[in-house]
Amino acid sequence: MxxxxxxxxxxxxxxxxxxxxxxxxxxxxxxRDATPLFHHPPDAVVxxxxxxxxxxxxxxxxxxxxxxxxxxxxSNLCAATVPLRGGIILxxxxxxxxxxxxxxxxxxxxxxxxxxxxxxxxxxxxxLLYAPDPGSRTTATVGGNIATCAGGLRGLKYGVTRNYVxxxxxxxxxxxxxxxxxxxxxxxxGYDLTRLLTGSEGxxxxxTEATVALLPAPAESNTGVAYFESLADASRAVxxxxxxxxVPATLxxxxxxxxxVVEEYxxxxxxxxxxxxxxxxxxxxxEVVAGNMVRMRKICAESGALEVTVAADVARAEALxxxxxxxxxxxxxxxxxxxxxxxxxxxxxxxxxxGRIDEIAExxxxxxxxxxxxxxxxxxxxxxxxxxxxxAVERAHKAFAEVxxxxxxxxxxxxxxxxxxxxxxxxxxxxxxxxQLGLLRRIKSAFDPAGVLNPGKLxx
Amino acid sequence: MxxxxxxxxxxxxxxxxxxxxxxxxxxxxxxRDATPLFHHPPDAVVxxxxxxxxxxxxxxxxxxxxxxxxxxxxSNLCAATVPLRGGIILxxxxxxxxxxxxxxxxxxxxxxxxxxxxxxxxxxxxxLLYAPDPGSRTTATVGGNIATCAGGLRGLKYGVTRNYVxxxxxxxxxxxxxxxxxxxxxxxxGYDLTRLLTGSEGxxxxxTEATVALLPAPAESNTGVAYFESLADASRAVxxxxxxxxVPATLxxxxxxxxxVVEEYxxxxxxxxxxxxxxxxxxxxxEVVAGNMVRMRKICAESGALEVTVAADVARAEALxxxxxxxxxxxxxxxxxxxxxxxxxxxxxxxxxxGRIDEIAExxxxxxxxxxxxxxxxxxxxxxxxxxxxxAVERAHKAFAEVxxxxxxxxxxxxxxxxxxxxxxxxxxxxxxxxQLGLLRRIKSAFDPAGVLNPGKLxx
Numbered sequence: 001m002x003x004x005x006x007x008x009x010x011x012x013x014x015x016x017x018x019x020x021x022x023x024x025x026x027x028x029x030x031x032r033d034a035t036p037l038f039h040h041p042p043d044a045v046v047x048x049x050x051x052x053x054x055x056x057x058x059x060x061x062x063x064x065x066x067x068x069x070x071x072x073x074x075s076n077l078c079a080a081t082v083p084l085r086g087g088i089i090l091x092x093x094x095x096x097x098x099x100x101x102x103x104x105x106x107x108x109x110x111x112x113x114x115x116x117x118x119x120x121x122x123x124x125x126x127x128l129l130y131a132p133d134p135g136s137r138t139t140a141t142v143g144g145n146i147a148t149c150a151g152g153l154r155g156l157k158y159g160v161t162r163n164y165v166x167x168x169x170x171x172x173x174x175x176x177x178x179x180x181x182x183x184x185x186x187x188x189x190g191y192d193l194t195r196l197l198t199g200s201e202g203x204x205x206x207x208t209e210a211t212v213a214l215l216p217a218p219a220e221s222n223t224g225v226a227y228f229e230s231l232a233d234a235s236r237a238v239x240x241x242x243x244x245x246x247v248p249a250t251l252x253x254x255x256x257x258x259x260x261v262v263e264e265y266x267x268x269x270x271x272x273x274x275x276x277x278x279x280x281x282x283x284x285x286x287e288v289v290a291g292n293m294v295r296m297r298k299i300c301a302e303s304g305a306l307e308v309t310v311a312a313d314v315a316r317a318e319a320l321x322x323x324x325x326x327x328x329x330x331x332x333x334x335x336x337x338x339x340x341x342x343x344x345x346x347x348x349x350x351x352x353x354x355g356r357i358d359e360i361a362e363x364x365x366x367x368x369x370x371x372x373x374x375x376x377x378x379x380x381x382x383x384x385x386x387x388x389x390x391x392a393v394e395r396a397h398k399a400f401a402e403v404x405x406x407x408x409x410x411x412x413x414x415x416x417x418x419x420x421x422x423x424x425x426x427x428x429x430x431x432x433x434x435x436q437l438g439l440l441r442r443i444k445s446a447f448d449p450a451g452v453l454n455p456g457k458l459x460x
Numbered sequence: 461m462x463x464x465x466x467x468x469x470x471x472x473x474x475x476x477x478x479x480x481x482x483x484x485x486x487x488x489x490x491x492r493d494a495t496p497l498f499h500h501p502p503d504a505v506v507x508x509x510x511x512x513x514x515x516x517x518x519x520x521x522x523x524x525x526x527x528x529x530x531x532x533x534x535s536n537l538c539a540a541t542v543p544l545r546g547g548i549i550l551x552x553x554x555x556x557x558x559x560x561x562x563x564x565x566x567x568x569x570x571x572x573x574x575x576x577x578x579x580x581x582x583x584x585x586x587x588l589l590y591a592p593d594p595g596s597r598t599t600a601t602v603g604g605n606i607a608t609c610a611g612g613l614r615g616l617k618y619g620v621t622r623n624y625v626x627x628x629x630x631x632x633x634x635x636x637x638x639x640x641x642x643x644x645x646x647x648x649x650g651y652d653l654t655r656l657l658t659g660s661e662g663x664x665x666x667x668t669e670a671t672v673a674l675l676p677a678p679a680e681s682n683t684g685v686a687y688f689e690s691l692a693d694a695s696r697a698v699x700x701x702x703x704x705x706x707v708p709a710t711l712x713x714x715x716x717x718x719x720x721v722v723e724e725y726x727x728x729x730x731x732x733x734x735x736x737x738x739x740x741x742x743x744x745x746x747e748v749v750a751g752n753m754v755r756m757r758k759i760c761a762e763s764g765a766l767e768v769t770v771a772a773d774v775a776r777a778e779a780l781x782x783x784x785x786x787x788x789x790x791x792x793x794x795x796x797x798x799x800x801x802x803x804x805x806x807x808x809x810x811x812x813x814x815g816r817i818d819e820i821a822e823x824x825x826x827x828x829x830x831x832x833x834x835x836x837x838x839x840x841x842x843x844x845x846x847x848x849x850x851x852a853v854e855r856a857h858k859a860f861a862e863v864x865x866x867x868x869x870x871x872x873x874x875x876x877x878x879x880x881x882x883x884x885x886x887x888x889x890x891x892x893x894x895x896q897l898g899l900l901r902r903i904k905s906a907f908d909p910a911g912v913l914n915p916g917k918l919x920x
Contacts, residue, residue: 151648155645160645162652163623182871182873184837184872185616185620185837185838186620186804187875188878188879189873191918191919193899195652195655196652199648200652215707242564245587246676247566247675346644376646412644413647413648415647424649431650433638435634437650439632439638439653439907442906442907445902446906447899
């Protein structure tokens, strides 16, 4: 393959020769993102520094009909940034300026390559909160978070990335620059392109700047842990908490298998004889946090918890959240291939869904442990296996296909927060139906008639 | 004009002859919505009772190439439901079932013809809150609110309609039924059609069912009033409140002219010598409300308020909010034509914007009073005049064109919460630019290639 020489020369003229990389090493690195089992090398990796450079690169790519895959840190888990058809990776990792943080307007304006954690830190320095907190926050970029509409641990109380994007600057495949939304909480002038681009996975336009909403930082926070005999019991407690009028900042669960693995990994002193561990947390004014923690502790106890503890101090609260945050690395140690999935079901269907996952795992002879966001029904069944065991990999594919279908049958979805990418595309028709899939394709054409942006992904 | 007879007969077969109306009286009523100066009669008004009937009506309309204008209560203020090109009004006012309200899942499922107030009441009966509260809530329907992405008095703290729509059932012009989103807080399977349909003003699909998010009802609320010498002073207080870490439930202002008119209308005991009145309110747990009211009162005083009062009881708090809610009826008494506009600017630009509105009103010799949502920069400059004074009506059009341009120049928008409809369409290109306008048109074609849905509006 390789790039057309004129095209490569033109790219080098736009971004500078140092910022067009075609070495075998670079191509190998950018052949993959964080998704296992998917890889295909690009023909080049291009690093623009400005919106104008992005625009000129896209004009060239459209003229030469070369696929362009926009990419931040590549931490996505759905193969959204694997360049399946070659072409160029458009890496936005040089566009890393935080352009503005405003306490009075409660917003920040950033370039796409800023990591989510850096944005959150810049907000925190002014006593503000950037609420979306995906697990990958220290690595992932804001541009990537917007492209995948990333979620996180605070979805029920705070919502997901889409709830915080006020405005976008984005470049169309023609090179035209559009500015959607702006610095406004209320703006209904035109179709909601801001939200349409959020979650569009680099298939419609390239995001070059984002204006995001911030909140005043909560004064206090705390976390507690409750152990239950079964996930059904834990789920009943979650239902009772929410029905009681509390929308907690944190409601996370680990199943028995996860607890065992996390405890072995991190030695947090977790109890190993329970069927499910539930983390519950609240943030806000001191009196609200204190009151809600007491109420949640009581509800857990009344719902049959084997044991409930509220963290006595910040260090212990952090340790408890660590249990949840280290589920993935802890599980990853069990096998050299970790498939982390991301189905969501309505909250009351969660125990049924996890039960079905366990049954599927057993039937396909696989190790699948499940953790996730009990507040919003977002489950991460995680399968660890040996990638050289081809039969097992094949079984895992079949098992997850059943998991996705089960989620759909329970009024759920095939991806709550990770995205569709190449990994979930084969299941999208089952979730959306053919009429809706047709709309997606026509919307894709409305933005990208030549199909140069991230081909073979969403909208294909 | 009039309908093709075969088409009319087929419609009657679908919805029943009683539900296809073609009397001169009916056509006259449905020639207008709440927007002054815009009117055009439909050829018929059709009242479907089910999604299936909506689907069959749309199939027929597409086959016969007859325009279809979906409509709830017609309370919109942007001529979104005036059938500019005739055809049929598809009135969804027979689809009025509240299908479900769930405390555990914090959601409701409703048909489009349910009024916003009825949904809010059904939620309140279970101690839940449906947060969007547009001024027209007792008349407007949920379907219409979603179609225009209605806002309201609580935008800064609670967001607008789009933040509460979880899922939609909608019918495409082909008659195909799509179900976007669902009962889930996290779902990224596909482009965000739920948000794309929200605010699409009946130009892309007909909404036949909505699943909306609810919140636990706040335990307490309170309101206070502060008078300032100028709107600039009031605006400084608003900035200081928000910078202090409070995001209040209510931050509404009335300019001097509004205060005078409201006082004459409602006799609330408002002070008439101030340049601006600011209502500030909070809701939530008792201790939070009490604490924030004290802090806001103090900040207003420190920002130079002439007088600050916090309501001593619920009745007085309600009376204060009445001052804001009756601004429009009070102003409407001054002339038989009331043009209520809806620009938004970033919060710090509000005093400048209001100053420019006053200057424009004076220059064009018009009475324009301004009230609005100080928390989110959403202003409602309101012009009252005699509709028979053609010269004045002409001057009002010119004046508002300048108002829109000024808002755009101040990083604002031509409509914060009312919509584009036919009224704002001429100004949309200035707000969005030609590349974005082109996208809107191509998105419209992706949904409605024959152009039967609400032609001459958004996407045209």
